[in-house]
Amino acid sequence: MxxxxxxxxxxxxxxxxxxxxxxxxxxxxxxxxxxxxxxxxxxxxxxxxxxxxxxxxxxxxxxxxxxxxxxxxxxxxxxxxxxxxxxxxxxxxxxxxxxxxxxxxxxxxxxxxxxxxxxxxxxxxxxxxxxxxxxxxxxxxxxxxxxxxxxxxxxxxxxxxxxxxxxxxxxxxSSEPADRPMAVRGFAGTDHSDAALEISRIWVPQLAKGRTAALTDIGRSIRDTYKICPVVPFPARDPRRADALIAEYGTQLIDEWQVDPRDLVYVSESNPLDCYRTLSTLTKRYADAVDQIFVPSIILSPVGSRVMAAGALMAAIEHNLPVQYIETVRYDFDPxxxxxxxxxxxxxxxxxxxxxxxxxxxxxxxxxxxxxxxxxxxxxx
Incomplete structure (x- = not known):
């Protein structure tokens, strides 16, 4: 619908x-x-x-x-x-x-x-x-x-x-991730197994504090990624939150994922519609850019803020995007x-x-x- x-x-x-x-x-x-x-x-x-x-x-x-x-x-x-x-x-x-x-x-x-x-x-x-x-x-x-x-x-x-x-x-x-990255039930995306063209994947992970191990495992499970576009919260209640996350994920961003700074995706920490519209725009523009050359595939991994995850949910439903995640084995928190x-x-x-x-x-x-x-x-x- x-x-x-x-x-x-x-x-x-x-x-x-x-x-x-x-x-x-x-x-x-x-x-x-x-x-x-x-x-x-x-x-x-x-x-x-x-x-x-x-x-x-x-x-x-x-x-x-x-x-x-x-x-x-x-x-x-x-x-x-x-x-x-x-x-x-x-x-x-x-x-x-x-x-x-x-x-x-x-x-x-x-x-x-x-x-x-x-x-x-x-x-x-x-x-x-x-x-x-x-x-x-x-x-x-x-x-x-x-x-x-x-x-x-x-x-x-x-x-x-x-x-x-x-x-x-x-x-x-804080959380301890399991060891089996997988697609969220109902969010496997479109089956491209019979595609005549080569599949070109963009992975869009949502950066969150303390989730480096989880996102590293998810990233390694996604093969042949053309580009990685991490999502960071900006604007945010803490104006330095995006900077702190970029610093925390420095090794992944630079050495493992080889992210171009221009590929960072900034979305509002308080408005899920900003995330939804940003991801929808990215999906549409990428599809237009590779039309008849590659089969576009954008993979989401929302692991942090539920506000931003709500926007990712809307984009995934609207455009039938796959959502790759890793389940949590245990949480650590002092209520x-x-x-x-x-x-x-x-x-x-x-x-x-x-x-x-x-x-x-x-x-x-x-x-x-x-x-x-x-x-x-x-x-x-």
Whole structure:
């Protein structure tokens, strides 16, 4: 299904999210399903708290608890506490356990979350589904997003993505990667095995603090790369964040990936639409440049900020791009001492599909993209 309206996608940021939630979810006819994480991340309850305050008993919940290996006891305690709070916020919610690895240690998160979603009974009165990407891993949230978007588009239900982003907190959570880079379930891209022309690959990894080992392994798994275009956050809340990442990845950028500085991709740390539009433009221009010479293949690897990952998700769905990643074996984080305690969360809301777009004429009348967030309040009125 075409998603032309994403060029003028309805979006809200920070204080605008509160206004939207009050005007839209506060209406008596709205019945919402929230799909989110029930893990150790302290941001896990943020979006649920916001929605529960406006929806009350009109909010149902499907919360995913990711299980991997033998986690630290403090993380299990934090996850138990968050699950308890989610049950209090959304009475009658379902908390589903999703095993990330199978008995042979192969990543199976995509298949498991697909099974959970297909088996979940979405109430007939549901008008909206919100996917909270804040604390779900890429191997879980990307397949979930595709399945939920397909369901909403076929059922006339509005599909939202919401995120409570905190880059400083992201930096405080370290992870140990597994040893099997692979495509995210549902994001293998186009099969070029029968292509008459040579395939020319561009790899677009998202740089994130502490993820050098993961991205190095992913990069080595992608053969015959024509060019590597790393994504870095700019503008960002910390103006030096991009510089710090370039310094951290210096060995990979210079010695292993041989990245030309002109090939760095800068996208906003707070606006997923900037990432979506940038990747969409890169995809279209590259296809035009190599038309009838090579078969273009752009491979994404979003491993850091969920805001930037949301933009990569939209681009991957719109252009059928492969997403290559590596699953996490374990996380290391001290919930009692969050490094980002003084940094507020940055909240994002995206409306990816639903009746609002037909009511707004697929947003075609919005000549200024930046006006879109200010106009959606009219839909809820």
């Amino acid at each position: 075409a998603h032309d309206h994403w060029e003028n996608c309805v979006a809200h940021f920070d204080a605008q999210v509160d206004v939207f939630a009050d005007e839209y979810f506060g209406r008596a006819e709205v019945h919402c399903l929230l799909v989110a994480a029930a893990g150790f991340d302290p941001r896990s309850i943020g979006i649920a708290t916001l929605l529960a305050g406006h929806l009350g008993n009109r909010l149902s919940g499907l919360f995913v608890r990711e299980e991997r290996g033998t986690p630290d006891a403090s993380l299990v305690t934090a996850a138990d506490k968050n699950a308890e709070q989610l049950r209090a916020l959304v009475p009658g919610c379902e908390i589903a356990t999703v095993e990330i690895f199978g008995n042979d240690n192969a990543p199976v998160a995509g298949a498991r979350i697909a099974s959970v979603i297909r088996d979940y009974n979405i109430a007939a009165e549901t008008t909206d589904i919100v996917l909270d990407m804040t604390a779900l891993s890429i191997g879980v949230v990307f397949p979930a997003a595709r399945l939920l978007l397909d369901h909403c588009e076929s059922s006339g239900i509005a599909f939202h993505i919401m995120i409570a982003s905190n880059p400083e907190l992201d930096d405080a959570i 009692a001492k969050p490094a980002a305690a003084a940094a507020p969360d940055m909240r994002v809301h995206l409306l990816l599909s639903g009746p609002a777009y037909s009511e707004l004429g697929a947003a075609s009348a919005l000549s200024d993209v930046e006006d879109a967030p200010r106009h959606l309040g009219d839909v809820a009125a």
